[in-house]
Amino acid sequence: MTRGIHPVDEVLPARPMLALALQHLAVSYVGSVAVPLIIAGALGFSQHETILLISATFFCSGVATLLQTIGFWRFGVRLPIMNGVAFSSVSAIIAIGTMPGVGIAGVCGAVMLGGVLIMLIAPIAGRLRRFFPPVVTGCIVTAIGVQLLPVAYQWAGGGHGNKNFGNPGYLAIALLVLITILLFNRYGGPLVRNLAVLGGLAVGALVAVLFGMGDLTPVREAPWLIAPRPFEFGLPTFAFLPFATIFIVMLVQTVESMGLFISIGDIVEREVTPEQVADGIRANGLASTVAGVFAGFPFIAHMENVGLVILSGVRSRWVVALCGLIFCIVAFFPKFGALLAAVPPPALGGAGIAMFGIVAAAGIQSLAKVDYANNRYNMLIVALTLAMAFIPILSPTLFEQLPTWTQSVLHSSVVVACVVSVVLNLVLNGTGGDCDDAHHPTPRDPGHKPDQAELGQLKMRPSV
Incomplete structure (x- = not known):
């Protein structure tokens, strides 16, 4: 790496960069x-319309990723963030798309306005x-990893809806796949270690196909070429209720982002x-507006790729x-996409367990x-945040009887972790954060008595 260049800005040689x-x-x-x-499926699309929708989603995902990673002017956080469609949008989009007289055109209009x-x-x-000090971000990263692990377990068992699950x-x-990733990390050179997940996926997919676990029918049926075009599903329509519905979801996604x-x-x-946070949110908004032109959906960071970076x-x-x-x-090129989609779920499961576990560990x-020793509030923040954030994972039906508008917030461990940790840190530690560094004095317990070292530091401080 060239001296003075941060690893985030490093441009790698062509071959390893392509492989990564x-x-x-x-x-x-x-x-x-x-x-x-x-x-x-929910909106009753034909096979051709489904392929067009997938193609548009891929194109918009690529554009959104380029906006976040490279950026221009005040758009893009310029970090290694892969952007994609959030699952938190699905229920709202289906609700809008199935409204009488709305359909996919209404979805596009709502996403564009949002x-x-x-x-x-x-x-x-x-x-x-400033409301996201280390005690908050640590809780959020932990919640990301734990929220993703059930997805990996679902893949490892054969995929959702598999009658032979487990x-x-x-x-x-x-x-x-897990063993292959471990072997690559233990015995491989730098490039091999970097590509351990891809190597594990390749080995697992090959063995799975040899044992009859893969289905290449979608690859044969997919067309060779298709072009995402603006307004493929008609000109967007605009109405208040679809817009209000999708905007609430996008606000929640903004907190998550x-x-x-x-x-x-x-x-x-x-x-x-703070400026970079604003630039990243601004890029999410622009990406969603562009996506509405192509019948795409709101875009936020792909959490799965965080584990791969680590x-x-x-x-x-x-x-x-x-x-x-x-x-x-x-x-x-839908055929290439169909080939990637043909990777058997168990192979993805092994890779997912490794990646998402790494995120939780981070x-x-x-x-x-x-700092827990000098600030007892931090332990309380972590304990209550994680206890609340894991509810959607460990007891997903607990909030079912609450009002419908709360579901977009309470279904996501990451959003719950964001909201609870920020509020608790603000109430208990104030706007000074969790005071982990030397520039922010740590809040003391009410009955705290300074030791000799602290008394010495107090004597050395200049009077005001």
């Missing part, structure tokens, strides 16, 4: 194809940066300023930017650096 970008593509592809498939408004409120979001053969493939930007900044060891140790935003560019290209590592 493909690794990010393989990890994020499944999440990117799942959302448009679910929505197309994106514009998110861009306008981005500066306000940027000013909230088959020992599926579990053996997931274990094989703020926590993700700052947490990822901590992971790659780059300070994220596990590979490669922090370059240019690797992820190249992945975004490849996503734009893949949108025109959060725990961050929380280990928080």
Whole structure:
């Protein structure tokens, strides 16, 4: 690495950068194809319309990733963040799309208006940066990892809805991928270690296909070429109720994005300023507005790729930017996309367990650096935040009888972790954060008596 260049800004040689970008593509592809498939099925799309919707989603995901990683002017947080469609949007989009006289055109109009408004409120979001000290971001990263682990377990068992879920053969493939990743990390050179997840996926997929676990029918049926075009599903329509519905979801996603930007900044060891938070939120808004033109959906950071950044140790935003560019290209070649989608779920499960476990471990590592000895409030913040954040995972039906408008907030462990940790830190520690560094004196217990070292420091301080 050239001296003076932060690892986030490092441009790698062409071959390893391409291989690393493909690794990010393989990890994020499944999440990117799942959302448009679910929505197309709910809205009664034909096979051709479904392919068009998936193609548009890939193209917009690539554009959104390029906006965040490379950016221009005041758009983009410029960190290694892969952007994609959030699952938190699915229920709202289906609700809007099935309204009488609304359909996909109403979804597009609502997303476009929502994106514009998110861009306008981005500066306000940027000013909230000071409410995310280490005790908050550590809780958020931990929640990200734990929230993703059930997805990995679902893959390892054969995928959602599989009648043979948990088959020992599926579990053996997931274990094989995990062992391969460990072997690559233990015995491989630097490049091999960086590509351990891709190598594990390749080995697991190959063995799974040999044992008849793969289905290549979608690859044969997919067309060779298709072009995402603006307003493919008609001109967007605008109405208040669809807009209000999607905007509430986008506000929740904005809170989640703020926590993700700052947490990822901590992971790659780059300070994220309030201005950069605002730039990242602004890019989310612009990406969503563009997506509305192509029948896409609101875009936020792909949490799955956070684990890959940690596990590979490669922090370059240019690797992820190249992945975004490849996503734009893949949108025109459905057969290539179908080939990626044909990777058997158990292989993805093994990789997911490794990556998402690493994310949770990174959060725990961050929380280990928080000052608990001199500030008893920090322990309380962590305890209550994690206890609340894990409810959607461990007891997903607990909040079912609460008002419908609360569901967009309470279904996500990451959003719960953001809200609870920020509020608790503000109430208990004040706006000074959790006071972990020397520049912010740690709040003391009411009955605290200074020891000799502290008395000495007090005597040395100049009088005002």
